[in-house]
Structure formats: C-alpha cells, structure tokens
Amino acid sequence: QQQVKQSPQSLIVQKGGISIINCAYENTAFDYFPWYQQFPGKGPALLIAIRPDVSEKKEGRFTISFNKSAKQFSLHIMDSQPGDSATYFCAGREWSDYKLSFGAGTTVTVRA
Amino acid sequence: DAGITQSPRHKVTETGTPVTLRCHQTENHRYMYWYRQDPGHGLRLIHYSYGVKDTDKGEVSDGYSVSRSKTEDFLLTLESATSSQTSVYFCATKTGGGSGGFNNEQFFGPGTRLTVL
Numbered sequence: 391q392q393q394v395k396q397s398p399q400s401l402i403v404q405k406g407g408i409s410i411i412n413c414a415y416e417n418t419a420f421d422y423f424p425w426y427q428q429f430p431g432k433g434p435a436l437l438i439a440i441r442p443d444v445s446e447k448k449e450g451r452f453t454i455s456f457n458k459s460a461k462q463f464s465l466h467i468m469d470s471q472p473g474d475s476a477t478y479f480c481a482g483r484e485w486s487d488y489k490l491s492f493g494a495g496t497t498v499t500v501r502a
Numbered sequence: 503d504a505g506i507t508q509s510p511r512h513k514v515t516e517t518g519t520p521v522t523l524r525c526h527q528t529e530n531h532r533y534m535y536w537y538r539q540d541p542g543h544g545l546r547l548i549h550y551s552y553g554v555k556d557t558d559k560g561e562v563s564d565g566y567s568v569s570r571s572k573t574e575d576f577l578l579t580l581e582s583a584t585s586s587q588t589s590v591y592f593c594a595t596k597t598g599g600g601s602g603g604f605n606n607e608q609f610f611g612p613g614t615r616l617t618v619l
Binding site: 392436439483490 | 552611
C-alpha cells in the first residue's frame with residue numbers, strides 16, 4: 391500500500407492562479423520530503439524538498455508547507471504559468487533508508 | 503541531465519518472452535533504482551542497487567530480476583513478460599553519502615515505454 395497519499399489526482403488552474411497539491415504520510419520515520427516535477431515524455435526531476443524541522447520552504451513561486459503533527463505537507467504554486475503544466479509527485483524517505491515512497495501524482499494544467 | 507540513458511526507449515513484445523532493459527549512467531553514482539510508472543499508482547520501486555553486485559527488492563519486484571556488474575550499468579529483466587507489465591520504466595541514480603546534506607536527490611532517466619501484447 392502507498393505510504394504517501396496524494397490529492398487531487400488532477401487540477402486545472404487559470405494562468406496567474408494558485409495550484410495546491412496535498413500529501414499525507416503514515417510513516418513517522420520519514421525525515422525527507424521531496425517534490426518531483428515531470429513533463430510529458432520526460433523523467434521526473436527534483437523540484438523542491440523539505441525536512442520536518444521546518445514548517446515552510448520557498449523557492450521562487452514554489453512553496454512547501456509542512457505540518458508535522460498532522461503528518462501532512464503540501465505544494466503551492468503561486469502565479470501559475472502554462473509552463474508549470476506537468477505532473478507533480480510528492481515523496482517521503484526514512485532517515486536510515488535510500489528509497490523514496492512516492493504519491494500517486496497530480497497532473498496540473500494551467501490554462502492561458 | 504545526470505548522464506543517464508535508458509535503452510531501448512520503446513519496446514513492444516509478446517507475452518511469455520524475456521525482456522531486458524538497460525540503464526547506463528556516467529556520474530559514478532553509487533545507488534541505482536528501477537521504477538515503473540502507471541496511471542493512478544505514481545512511481546513504484548521494483549529493485550534497487552547500493553553497489554556493484556549489491557541489489558535488493560522494492561515493493562513490486564515479482565516477475566522482475568536485476569543485475570549490476572559494473573557501477574555504470576543496471577539491467578532490469580522481465581523473465582517472462584505479462585500484459586500486467588506493460589508500463590513506463592524509469593531508471594534513477596543517487597550519489598552515495600546516505601541521508602545527510604545534499605545527497606538525497608535521485609536523478610531520473612528518460613524512461614522506456616514497454617508494451618506486452
């Protein structure tokens with residue numbers, strides 16, 4: 391079973407709007423939470439990552455919000471652009487491990 | 503790109519035939535991974551390697567085997583392909599160093615689309 395649950399499966403947002411993707415995890419041993427971005431026909435690539443000792447991390451228009459007590463984290467894409475149209479995966483990893491557990495993915499479509 | 507190539511990029515095969523997918527990296531990364539990507543399931547780990555000749559199973563390893571005889575090459579074999587193994591397969595690599603610092607990123611190859619008829 392998936393250790394990281396991701397929602398929604400897909401979303402459509404207008405150019406300039408905010409895209410929000412949510413993830414929840416079960417494994418309290420997770421200590422690293424990355425987000426990967428995948429364009430059609432390409433492999434995923436690391437977008438942004440956070441550790442549970444911080445509640446928020448921002449890189450440009452992309453922000454991760456982290457709620458350790460609720461075991462939830464989310465990706466916010468501010469001022470969404472058509473070039474942000476992609477599939478986004480959240481993931482978690484245990485501190486002692488080398489494997490990532492991925493969510494099911496969210497396909498984001500930004501309409502011009 | 504982290505210098506990861508996958509071959510073939512596309513393959514159509516028939517049920518019951520063996521299939522081998524190859525991942526080649528030029529970054530001298532210690533860890534290598536094979537994932538499959540299916541709609542609604544995200545990326546699921548098939549097998550991974552933590553060094554030459556050192557491999558372990560992932561969450562969906564049944565029907566698959568792997569080998570790593572050189573740092574740069576990681577082979578995935580479908581011993582007898584089934585239609586349920588129709589998928590897009592991704593190879594990924596990660597440098598060594600464990601959990602700390604900037605050693606966490608996995609770099610993905612371009613993928614292999616496999617169709618089993």
